[in-house]
Amino acid sequence: MEKNDDFPLQQFLPYLLNQAAEESGLEFQRVYKNRYGMLRTEWRVLFHLGMYGQMTAKEIGQRSKMHKTKISRAVQRLADRRFLTRDTDDKDRRVEHLALTTAGEAAYRDLRQVAEKYDAKLSATLSDEENRILRQALWKLARMG
Amino acid sequence: MEKNDDFPLQQFLPYLLNQAAEESGLEFQRVYKNRYGMLRTEWRVLFHLGMYGQMTAKEIGQRSKMHKTKISRAVQRLADRRFLTRDTDDKDRRVEHLALTTAGEAAYRDLRQVAEKYDAKLSATLSDEENRILRQALWKLARMG
DNA sequence: CCTTGTTGGTTACAAAAACAACCATTAACC
């Protein structure tokens, strides 16, 4: 082990982002996993529906940038566990309108509250400036593609 | 679709981080994938060895926080393709010293240069302040566990 | 030495993700 030099790959943005994302996601993941047996994809679908109310799989895909197969399977599992209902559109029978059930709503509210607390905890390790700029920069990067 | 409210989950740090990480990693991923048939784990091992010279799997694990099975498998595949050599330690025959071959070094230098350019491109979409604070904050978050 | 515990690394098997091909429906256009 020797050799370090000028461009520190530890500063390579995609690498740093991954490390931070992985590390910061872990604790929250354990909550939705242990408490509701959910996968990350499922949690994401849940929260999109919780946030925006009724949506179609396609709309979720647009917002989350998740691939449609992931969404399809997440929706299936959530439907199996009665966290959401699928309602075929009358005008276009390919389309399904998804909405949370009461149980789904409850899970959403619970997890959302956990998320909120957890976010506050993460934020607390950063200064106000860091928080503001960080989110702003991440937002830019996220919609860079 | 209606319903938005006070704590915007789009601002939830782990979510934002993931989106940014995924989006920002994509283009670079295509390079090491198409050009060398590498996985992310393999690229990471490669770059640790390129950065620090000879290392053991364990040391890579400590620095990268990757799980040892991932490293083990990445090392295997890199060894198969003659990107690195494994050299058993004489004093402790459990330990293997890993080092890049000439081909490995070449791949590393190539990818590193691509990474460098790509990082510059990403940085260009942000202000100086954003760049500075972003990296600083990510660094803190990454070693928060 | 001989048991018991650790440690570096691998392997086996289950869970999850990626990718492509696939239905069924609707839209477009002749």
Next chain:
DNA sequence: GGTTAATGGTTGTTTTTGTAACCAACAAGG
């Protein structure tokens, strides 16, 4: 209307990952 293309969503198959059990080499203590 009939044919072809596009769209919303699903399914099948292959890669990758996660988890745990494992093996061989060493370490510690008696």
